[in-house]
Amino acid sequence: MTVYFIGAGPGDPDLITVKGRAIIERCPVCLFAGSLVPEAVVACAPDGAIVKDTAAMTLDDTHAEIVAAHGRGEDVARVHSGDPSLYGAIAEQIRRLRAEGIPYEIVPGVPAYAAAAAAIGQELTIPEIAQSIVLTRMSMQSTGMPDGETLDNFGRTGATLAIHLAVRNMREIERQLVPHYGENCPVVVAYRVGWPDQMIIRGTLGSIRMKVRKEKITRTALIMVGPALAEAQEFVDSALYDPAKPHVLRPVTGVDLVEDHNT
Numbered sequence: 226m227t228v229y230f231i232g233a234g235p236g237d238p239d240l241i242t243v244k245g246r247a248i249i250e251r252c253p254v255c256l257f258a259g260s261l262v263p264e265a266v267v268a269c270a271p272d273g274a275i276v277k278d279t280a281a282m283t284l285d286d287t288h289a290e291i292v293a294a295h296g297r298g299e300d301v302a303r304v305h306s307g308d309p310s311l312y313g314a315i316a317e318q319i320r321r322l323r324a325e326g327i328p329y330e331i332v333p334g335v336p337a338y339a340a341a342a343a344a345i346g347q348e349l350t351i352p353e354i355a356q357s358i359v360l361t362r363m364s365m366q367s368t369g370m371p372d373g374e375t376l377d378n379f380g381r382t383g384a385t386l387a388i389h390l391a392v393r394n395m396r397e398i399e400r401q402l403v404p405h406y407g408e409n410c411p412v413v414v415a416y417r418v419g420w421p422d423q424m425i426i427r428g429t430l431g432s433i434r435m436k437v438r439k440e441k442i443t444r445t446a447l448i449m450v451g452p453a454l455a456e457a458q459e460f461v462d463s464a465l466y467d468p469a470k471p472h473v474l475r476p477v478t479g480v481d482l483v484e485d486h487n488t
Contacts, residue, residue: 232306233262235306236263253274255276255304256301275294288318295327305334312362337419341387342449351458359384380401386450389448395438406430409429409431415446430450
């Protein structure tokens, strides 16, 4: 048997990969994180399959289900939100599987920041404005952050920040990032992106806190900060399709070389 850690995407059942859906369709056991994964995602599980919402279960509980399935020789679809590699809490599950010699595979999914960028209709890497994306979070009541991984440090880069698990700490985000980005820096808060009740809130570092407070959003939101998020801005075209900048797949052809008579 094999345990498949499947990224279900941000919420929209249509955003799961073809491979992920196909595995769910044939697995006799399906364990899904119901607090973040809609039941519609696992509705394709085969008739008679064991389908359990793990939201109220502990690591010991979910592992016991996997061990039992292993004993029966049954594949397990372990369905997580977004992409399992980002805050998926799969590392501790994998550690136990490795210790007991239980095979596993990871099937990637659409991460929340990608779905949020699609929802606002923008690219996050704008030529000469922002070419890096930092995926991070804040400690709050969850596991502490390693030394050096602070918003203050990341803010010094000027990159686009995608901040998870932090919507209850908007004041601290404002305090740490305004010195680096300025109060007028664009901010997008994507609430339950990909779900029917999705909400996109736009603002600036100086205004977003009160907008989020007005909507009473306290969880399940991604915060994106950076100049690349501006709805209208001037920027140079990417060199990717620039005819004056050939590359191995688009060599120079039919270009007349003009002699410079001044040399």
